[in-house]
Amino acid sequence: MNKEYNYGFLDEGSKKAIRRALLKAVSIPGYQVPFGSRELPIGRGWGTGGLQITLSILGDDDILKVIDQGSDDSVNAVSIRKFVTACTDVETTTDSEEATVIQSRHRIPETPLRNDQILVLQVPTPEPLRHVEPLESVTRKMHAEMDYSAVWLALYEDIVRVGEIEQGADYPVMVEDRYIMNPSPIPRFDNPKLHMSEALYLFGAGREKKIYAVPPYTKVESLGFEDFPFKIENMEGRKCHLCGAENVFMDEFFDAATGTKMYQCSDSGYCMKRRSEGMNHEE
Amino acid sequence: MAYVAVTGGREAVEKSIELLSKYRTGGESQVEIEAIQERMGLLIDRIMSEAGFYAPEYAALALKQSEGSLEEAVFLLRAYRSTLARSWYSKPISTEDMTIHRRISAAFKDIVGGQFLGATYDYTHRLLDFSIMDETQEDVKKIKEKWQSMQEEAEPIKVPRVSDVLREEGVISCGKKEEELEDITLDPITFPAPRSARLQTITRGETGYVNGLAYAGIRGFGQSHPTVGELRTGDVEIIIDYPMAEGEELYVGSIVCTEVESFFSEESQEESQEETNELKLGIGYGLVFGRNDNKAISMSILDYILCSEGDGILNNQEFVLLHGDCLEMSGFISHLKLPHYVTFQSKLDRVRSTAKKEEPEHE
Numbered sequence: 346m347n348k349e350y351n352y353g354f355l356d357e358g359s360k361k362a363i364r365r366a367l368l369k370a371v372s373i374p375g376y377q378v379p380f381g382s383r384e385l386p387i388g389r390g391w392g393t394g395g396l397q398i399t400l401s402i403l404g405d406d407d408i409l410k411v412i413d414q415g416s417d418d419s420v421n422a423v424s425i426r427k428f429v430t431a432c433t434d435v436e437t438t439t440d441s442e443e444a445t446v447i448q449s450r451h452r453i454p455e456t457p458l459r460n461d462q463i464l465v466l467q468v469p470t471p472e473p474l475r476h477v478e479p480l481e482s483v484t485r486k487m488h489a490e491m492d493y494s495a496v497w498l499a500l501y502e503d504i505v506r507v508g509e510i511e512q513g514a515d516y517p518v519m520v521e522d523r524y525i526m527n528p529s530p531i532p533r534f535d536n537p538k539l540h541m542s543e544a545l546y547l548f549g550a551g552r553e554k555k556i557y558a559v560p561p562y563t564k565v566e567s568l569g570f571e572d573f574p575f576k577i578e579n580m581e582g583r584k585c586h587l588c589g590a591e592n593v594f595m596d597e598f599f600d601a602a603t604g605t606k607m608y609q610c611s612d613s614g615y616c617m618k619r620r621s622e623g624m625n626h627e628e
Numbered sequence: 629m630a631y632v633a634v635t636g637g638r639e640a641v642e643k644s645i646e647l648l649s650k651y652r653t654g655g656e657s658q659v660e661i662e663a664i665q666e667r668m669g670l671l672i673d674r675i676m677s678e679a680g681f682y683a684p685e686y687a688a689l690a691l692k693q694s695e696g697s698l699e700e701a702v703f704l705l706r707a708y709r710s711t712l713a714r715s716w717y718s719k720p721i722s723t724e725d726m727t728i729h730r731r732i733s734a735a736f737k738d739i740v741g742g743q744f745l746g747a748t749y750d751y752t753h754r755l756l757d758f759s760i761m762d763e764t765q766e767d768v769k770k771i772k773e774k775w776q777s778m779q780e781e782a783e784p785i786k787v788p789r790v791s792d793v794l795r796e797e798g799v800i801s802c803g804k805k806e807e808e809l810e811d812i813t814l815d816p817i818t819f820p821a822p823r824s825a826r827l828q829t830i831t832r833g834e835t836g837y838v839n840g841l842a843y844a845g846i847r848g849f850g851q852s853h854p855t856v857g858e859l860r861t862g863d864v865e866i867i868i869d870y871p872m873a874e875g876e877e878l879y880v881g882s883i884v885c886t887e888v889e890s891f892f893s894e895e896s897q898e899e900s901q902e903e904t905n906e907l908k909l910g911i912g913y914g915l916v917f918g919r920n921d922n923k924a925i926s927m928s929i930l931d932y933i934l935c936s937e938g939d940g941i942l943n944n945q946e947f948v949l950l951h952g953d954c955l956e957m958s959g960f961i962s963h964l965k966l967p968h969y970v971t972f973q974s975k976l977d978r979v980r981s982t983a984k985k986e987e988p989e990h991e
């Protein structure tokens with residue numbers, strides 16, 4: 346641990362202020378709590394919201410996993426893990442089942458999370474109403490009054506124009522029938538994992554200075570219409586070329602040598618674990 | 629099997645950081661911190677201003693560390709500052725007590741206390757000076773000696789404010805006084821934002837952004853053309869309440885800053901008995917760290933526009949105040965370089981599902 350900086354980099358007062366915002370967020374599921382976001386040595390927009398949460402809740406007994414796009418070895422995950430271990434003494438792991446705190450960008454691990462685990466998600470755009478209303482002062486009011494007609498209308502207009510809802514990842518959800526919330530840019534494939542989950546989900550947006558939460562056993566529904574229900578990405582017929590997994594979220598890529606399209610588990614920790622247990626593509 | 633983008637990340641990051649040190653140490657000459665601090669003063673001022681952290685030596689270090697990248701240097705200072713506990717708030721600074729380096733007014737030819745050009749590039753002809761290309765220690769020494777002797781004779785200059793005279797005359801409209809001051813470094817800005825939060829945000833704003841918006845404001849997207857009532861640059865003292873003894877004060881140091889008051893004519897808000905309203909002078913206020921005339925003037929313009937009612941783009945607090953922070957703008961733009969495999973896959977899924985189902989027709 347680098348002794349020139351405080352444990353968890355931030356000073357104790359800042360960490361306490363963030364934990365206070367977290368308590369409020371947990372008490373009002375899906376509600377965006379403004380907080381005095383601090384500057385970190387990592388780029389604004391590169392996970393500073395998630396990172397401030399992680400730094401504020403970590404203790405010596407925690408085991409941390411950091412993933413970016415599902416991968417433990419992605420450049421930004423490496424950078425964040427390196428930073429957290431430099432200013433705390435926590436152990437790190439790539440095994441999602443071993444971790445007590447998982448900081449993630451754009452994915453929820455494939456293995457269901459337990460009640461003693463916390464998933465911290467990095468959020469670029471916390472406001473689900475931003476694309477229908479640019480002003481923060483107005484969107485706050487819309488949330489307060491539960492005035493969500495513009496969001497529903499936007500979804501409907503998509504269907505009329507292109508026969509499909511355009512939103513890919515970061516697909517909005519309704520939390521406990523009260524707040525519409527952006528689940529951060531996780532694929533729609535991961536949205537159902539938020540519903541009645543055993544784990545606590547914390548969302549941090551550093552640049553936008555917002556914190557929100559989905560506590561365990563919370564009702565989380567992806568927006569949809571009776572005759573046009575919510576759909577996850579189509580992963581049918583896709584098989585991981587490394588571990589042979591099916592029905593998980595796959596990265597699609599083209600073999601650099603042959604140009605053939607291939608699939609691979611986006612959750613690298615999950616894939617690695619399967620392979621270490623002897624599973625491979627041939628089985 | 630070539631799938632390098634998400635494997636070997638750790639090693640790639642480490643090597644990339646190592647490579648930076650090669651770039652930073654290019655050529656044969658050493659760059660000393662003192663040289664950057666003393667000779668690149670205006671750059672240092674700009675960095676401290678955007679960082680909201682007055683620390684010339686650390687600003688020089690940040691520049692050395694980042695190959696002179698302004699946004700990286702601002703970033704380094706801000707990140708460092710966020711680890712420091714805030715132990716005291718200084719007492720309000722009285723810029724009337726400023727020791728003047730430069731003071732001008734575009735409103736009056738003669739002002740109480742006089743005008744002082746100080747050091748300004750305004751009247752230089754922008755011709756490359758090839759004579760300093762090979763400047764020697766001896767050349768520099770001569771310049772220093774000349775100024776040394778003059779400085780010893782000079783009296784410190786303190787002058788009253790230009791706007792005081794007009795205020796006495798009663799032609800200046802008085803704004804509302806805010807009792808509680810915000811601190812945007814501790815609490816998030818909320819809207820409508822009080823003036824204290826607006827001024828703090830603009831003074832830390834990215835210089836180009838602040839100048840660009842103010843330019844738009846006076847060119848056609850704002851109210852009117854201001855008159856720079858007074859621009860002053862100089863040293864001001866920072867004083868705190870002495871923590872050990874009540875009622876006593878402690879001088880903790882001095883900083884250089886530039887202050888501007890701009891005058892705009894406006895309709896008086898007071899009820900008038902006459903058929904038409906009176907005109908009054910409204911004031912826009914700017915204060916920035918260091919010597920930076922333009923940013924201080926621009927700040928005063930934006931302050932005035934944000935204080936006035938209107939439905940122009942620059943009257944929109946959220947538009948003006950949320951997009952000018954150096955760290956936030958460069959952070960969010962640069963994050964686009966991060967892998968977006970998952971979100972792109974999700975987008976691709978939508979695009980594919982709307983693709984025309986029928987076979988393409990052949991002609």
